[in-house]
Amino acid sequence: MRASLQLGVVGIGLLLGACSSIQPWVKPYERDRLADPIMSWDRDAISGAYLDHVYESREGSRGATGTAGGGCGCN
Amino acid sequence: MKGLKRCAMAAIVVASAAFAASGDASGPAPTFTLTTVTGQQTALSQYKGQVVMVNFWATWCGPCQQEMPLLDQMYKKYKSAGFTLIGVNVDKDAPPVKELLARKPVSFPVLLDPANQVSKAYHVDEMPSSVIIDRKGDIRYIHRGYRPGDENEYQDRIRQLIRE
Amino acid sequence: MPTFPRHLSRLAALAALSLMCVAGAAVLPDDRADVFYSTYRGGGMDITGESVLVRKKFSEQFAVQANYFIDKVSGASVDVTSGASPIKDERKQKSLSLDYIHDKTQYNLAYTNSTERDYISNTTHFSLSQDMFGDLTTVTLGFTDSRDKVGENNGTSHAPIIAWLGHAESRSYEGGLSQVITKNLITGATVEVITDQGLLSNPYRSIRYLDPTVGLKYSPGVPVYPNTRTSTAVEGRAKYFLPYRAAASVSYRYFTDTWGIHANTIELGYAQPVSNVFIFEGRLRHYSQNHATFYSDLFPFANSQNFEARDQNLAASTNNTIDAKMTWAFAPEGFLVFKRATASFDVTRIQFKYKDFRDTRDYTVNNGFAPGTEPLYAFNAMIYQVYISMFF
Numbered sequence: 112m113r114a115s116l117q118l119g120v121v122g123i124g125l126l127l128g129a130c131s132s133i134q135p136w137v138k139p140y141e142r143d144r145l146a147d148p149i150m151s152w153d154r155d156a157i158s159g160a161y162l163d164h165v166y167e168s169r170e171g172s173r174g175a176t177g178t179a180g181g182g183c184g185c186n
Numbered sequence: 187m188k189g190l191k192r193c194a195m196a197a198i199v200v201a202s203a204a205f206a207a208s209g210d211a212s213g214p215a216p217t218f219t220l221t222t223v224t225g226q227q228t229a230l231s232q233y234k235g236q237v238v239m240v241n242f243w244a245t246w247c248g249p250c251q252q253e254m255p256l257l258d259q260m261y262k263k264y265k266s267a268g269f270t271l272i273g274v275n276v277d278k279d280a281p282p283v284k285e286l287l288a289r290k291p292v293s294f295p296v297l298l299d300p301a302n303q304v305s306k307a308y309h310v311d312e313m314p315s316s317v318i319i320d321r322k323g324d325i326r327y328i329h330r331g332y333r334p335g336d337e338n339e340y341q342d343r344i345r346q347l348i349r350e
Numbered sequence: 351m352p353t354f355p356r357h358l359s360r361l362a363a364l365a366a367l368s369l370m371c372v373a374g375a376a377v378l379p380d381d382r383a384d385v386f387y388s389t390y391r392g393g394g395m396d397i398t399g400e401s402v403l404v405r406k407k408f409s410e411q412f413a414v415q416a417n418y419f420i421d422k423v424s425g426a427s428v429d430v431t432s433g434a435s436p437i438k439d440e441r442k443q444k445s446l447s448l449d450y451i452h453d454k455t456q457y458n459l460a461y462t463n464s465t466e467r468d469y470i471s472n473t474t475h476f477s478l479s480q481d482m483f484g485d486l487t488t489v490t491l492g493f494t495d496s497r498d499k500v501g502e503n504n505g506t507s508h509a510p511i512i513a514w515l516g517h518a519e520s521r522s523y524e525g526g527l528s529q530v531i532t533k534n535l536i537t538g539a540t541v542e543v544i545t546d547q548g549l550l551s552n553p554y555r556s557i558r559y560l561d562p563t564v565g566l567k568y569s570p571g572v573p574v575y576p577n578t579r580t581s582t583a584v585e586g587r588a589k590y591f592l593p594y595r596a597a598a599s600v601s602y603r604y605f606t607d608t609w610g611i612h613a614n615t616i617e618l619g620y621a622q623p624v625s626n627v628f629i630f631e632g633r634l635r636h637y638s639q640n641h642a643t644f645y646s647d648l649f650p651f652a653n654s655q656n657f658e659a660r661d662q663n664l665a666a667s668t669n670n671t672i673d674a675k676m677t678w679a680f681a682p683e684g685f686l687v688f689k690r691a692t693a694s695f696d697v698t699r700i701q702f703k704y705k706d707f708r709d710t711r712d713y714t715v716n717n718g719f720a721p722g723t724e725p726l727y728a729f730n731a732m733i734y735q736v737y738i739s740m741f742f
Contacts, residue, residue, distance in 0.1 A: 134311075134484065135311065135483055135484025135485070135486050136486070137484075137486055137530050137532060137533050138302070138305065138306070138310065138311070138484075139310060139311060139312055139313040139315075139484070139485070140242065140244060140276035140299075140302050140305045140310055140313060141302070141533045142246075142313070142530075142533065143244060143246045143277065143278060143533075144533055144534055144591040145530060145533065145536060145591070146246040146247070147246070147591065147595075147597075148629075149591075149595075149596070149597040149621045149623055149629060150536065150589055150591055150597050152528075152538065152587075152589070154677075155677075155694060155737070155739070156384075156403070157384055157386045157401050157403055157417070157419075157737060158386070158694070158696060158735055158737060161386070161388060161399060161401075161735065162698070162733075165390060165700075165733065166637070168663075169662075169663065169669070169702070170613065170637060170639065170663060170667075170669070171607075171609075171611045171613060171639050171642065171663045171664050172581070172583060172603075172605035172607075172611065172613040172615070172639060173544060173581065173583065173605075174522065174524075174542035174543075174544050174581060174582075174583035174605070175524070175540040175541060175542040175583035175584060175585040175603055175605075176540075176585070176603075248377055249377060311484055312484075333410055333411075334409075334410050
């Protein structure tokens with residue numbers, strides 16, 4: 112598993128290097144909907160963390176409960 | 187897991203290298219005619235002979251809001267020296283724009299580009315974007331994004347072009 | 351006398367960190383202060399949660415967030431097999447998080463301490479998030495380290511006698527990708543690998559094995575857990591903006607670990623704003639897992655396996671959640687020093703069902719249940735949350 116994880120990270124690195132010439136297909140002036148608060152992954156951070164904690168303490172599984180990104184993409 | 191961490195750091199360094207920066211530019215500024223929030227038709231060509239800064243912004247963009255009062259100050263300061271600031275708003279609907287300007291008015295003209303034709307013509311790839319055009323109508327500088335302190339960069343460029 | 355489920359402190363700290371490292375696109379979120387209150391009632395347990403959070407930017411590039419959370423438990427869960435005296439305990443959690451943005455990269459460093467009478471957890475987290483391809487893509491890498499001290503209360507809630515039994519350590523490596531697909535659709539994927547080592551068992555649990563020599567026909571035993579555990583969780587999610595202004599979301603997570611547990615989680619969500627003042631949200635979640643290899647509700651005889659456990663968390667089970675939330679922007683123009691403020695009310699109902707964990711309370715051999723034929727355990731939990739968020 113370690114080897115495949117390493118390969119995965121190196122793969123992402125190469126992909127990022129090679130693809131720096133890709134132009135964004137959603138223009139920054141078209142991001143109004145993505146910047147809408149209803150489109151954010153976790154508007155209410157305490158509540159999200161609290162429910163994650165209720166589930167993790169009752170279930171046998173854990174991990175992979177959040178992602179970053181989206182928004183207005185400003186700056 | 188040391189190897190994994192090293193790979194991860196390498197990936198991030200590679201990725202960091204790939205972002206657009208603000209800088210000098212060249213070429214004639216694409217002409218356009220848009221309507222202001224008050225309903226007047228305004229064309230870029232009206233301002234030939236002056237140094238023009240075209241600022242692309244939106245109501246949903248935080249850094250754009252931050253910039254506005256500073257742009258207003260800059261406009262008032264250099265107006266009499268042959269400088270004009272034109273705000274081009276890219277929102278799809280006009281009401282939120284009018285509402286925002288009613289609460290936080292600016293003295294420079296604000297034009298509406300709901301169909302995003304002008305944004306496309308200027309290859310806007312970051313919000314906010316500011317394009318500085320010289321007296322002859324050529325693009326001289328493009329600034330992408332906004333961080334506090336950027337207004338100093340704008341002022342330097344504007345003063346330079348006013349003196350030309 | 352069981353207090354919180356075994357890994358609660360550490361897991362809560364990890365969950366708190368998900369709150370700490372919500373890295374957005376290259377702009378720091380608004381300053382805010384939140385006050386939160388929740389109640390959980392189910393499975394014989396009554397738990398209240400109270401929390402305060404404050405977040406402040408010190409420049410456009412740097413922000414600090416502090417959070418304080420208290421859980422108070424009372425009740426007697428199904429795992430109390432002897433002496434049903436209610437327990438009362440408290441867990442206090444403090445977190446501090448720092449965010450720093452430079453160009454398109456956001457760095458986060460966070461520290462959390464969780465303390466209860468018989469469990470202390472210290473967690474450190476570091477992550478970085480990078481925006482690329484015109485900010486359509488965000489890549490995140492995170493690392494978390496937890497050091498725990500595990501104890502057992504051999505006294506009562508009112509007169510505790512704590513014995514410290516050992517330590518546990520946990521390391522988590524997380525990679526995430528968020529991708530804007532169209533102006534209406536955003537997707538994300540996360541992988542997280544967690545390795546634990548040390549004392550991983552819960553001192554308050556016991557196993558049971560068939561014992562024809564006693565009246566009850568089964569006897570309790572001490573659980574034996576492996577001292578390592580490695581797990582991998584992979585999650586994918588998508589959110590779509592509906593043209594009349596609403597958002598629909600879906601997510602799926604697959605989990606697998608070296609204890610033989612495989613779990614699936616699927617969640618559907620819908621958010622409907624109404625006249626810029628209210629947002630109504632609904633959510634459905636379905637979860638299922640199989641049992642750990644060394645889990646059994648009833649072992650055939652004493653010491654039948656190297657590793658033995660009878661913890662509900664390791665049993666084969668499903669749970670289904672339905673959740674409704676209302677957010678009210680009661681001060682959209684702000685009041686006092688706040689730019690805007692919202693109040694939220696959230697009601698959640700979770701139905702838990704166990705496939706191989708039996709409810710052995712109050713059942714004696716005279717009631718006709720032979721060991722292993724007691725009813726399968728099931729219970730419902732109701733959670734209410736109310737919180738106010740104020741933005742500067």
